[in-house]
Amino acid sequence: MEMSSQTRNSTPLPPSCKLSPVCRTHGVSLSSTKVPQVSEVRVQLEMHALWQQFDQLSTEMIVTKAGRRMFPTFQVKISGMDPSSEYVLVMDFIPVDDKRYRYAFHSSSWLVAGRADVAAPSRMHFHPDSPARGAQWMKQTVSFDTLKLTNNLLDDNGHMILNSMHRYQPRFHVVYVDPAPDSHLNANRNFCSFFFPETQFMAVTAYQNHRITQLKIASNPFAKGFRTTDTQDWLVVTYNSSPE
Structure with a gap:
């Protein structure tokens, strides 16, 4: 189900989602201030062993002007949703630090090359099936296989804009679509954020390692x-x- 601009405008992502602490990761609850529709949500990273293999080598992801898909693809299994409630699923990418890196081929390692470049425009990637009921999200693996990474600061295709030679952490957000007319009053309680450290990666225009x-x-x-x-x-x- 394609998500129309009208639907997206009616279910905006809470602004604080970008800066929120992780609600639950690896099954450990870090917050009890969320609404019941998200307070019990648990997320399991798929292809975990493969992500770990890449992480041991310091994962690299290609960014291009036209946009490049991620591999491994970010995929999760979700549980704990209210089957009858609607949710929007979103991803974003945040810098791990304020450094720019270079790859030292003689030592096969990444070294700090200086301060980070000016931050790329911050964007959110909405899963194309959003919004959907919890029952639908939970019945199968959720895959962000349409998400693409770019280093084009003027990109108008909705791709995620990243700086090459910078390290990033993907984040995953589950947003409850609250039908109440005053839902904006609970905006900070209607979403839950997750991250998995093993999915960190270096954005590159060509593989270094x-x-x-x-x-x-x-x-x-x-x-x-x-x-x-x-x-x-x-x-x-x-x-x-x-x-x-």
Whole structure:
């Protein structure tokens, strides 16, 4: 179900969602001030083992002018929603720190190269099925496979704008669509935010660590055409994470 601009305008994301503390992550409740429709929501990261493999190598995600999809794709399983209530699901990306980085090939490590560039415009990515009832969200894996990353500051396609050579933390927000006419009075209580540290990544225009390239090719079904028995070829391949 496509989410129209009229629907989005009628169910705005609370402004404080961008700065909110995490409500629950890895099943640990950190807040008891939320409405019942979100207070028991739990989120489980899918492909957790794969995310950990990438995290051990310092995950890199390609950003392009046209926009590039993430791999691994951010996917979650949700429980604890009110089946009959409607929810909007949203993602955003926040800088991990105020640093800009460079990759040192001789030591295969990331080094601080200076202060962060001017922050890119902050955006939210609404899951295209939003809004939907809790029963629908909970019956299957929720995938943000249409989300794309770009370094084009003038992007008008709704892609997430990130600075290359900066580290980011994806965040996931569950927003209860409160039908009450005075719902704005409970805006701070109608959403819950989640993050998973193992999904942090460095935004890059080209992969820096060849082991990241190898792991992406080995684990991404869209990259099977690049696979070869000669691992040396992996170091120079131009990698496409998924169809544009």
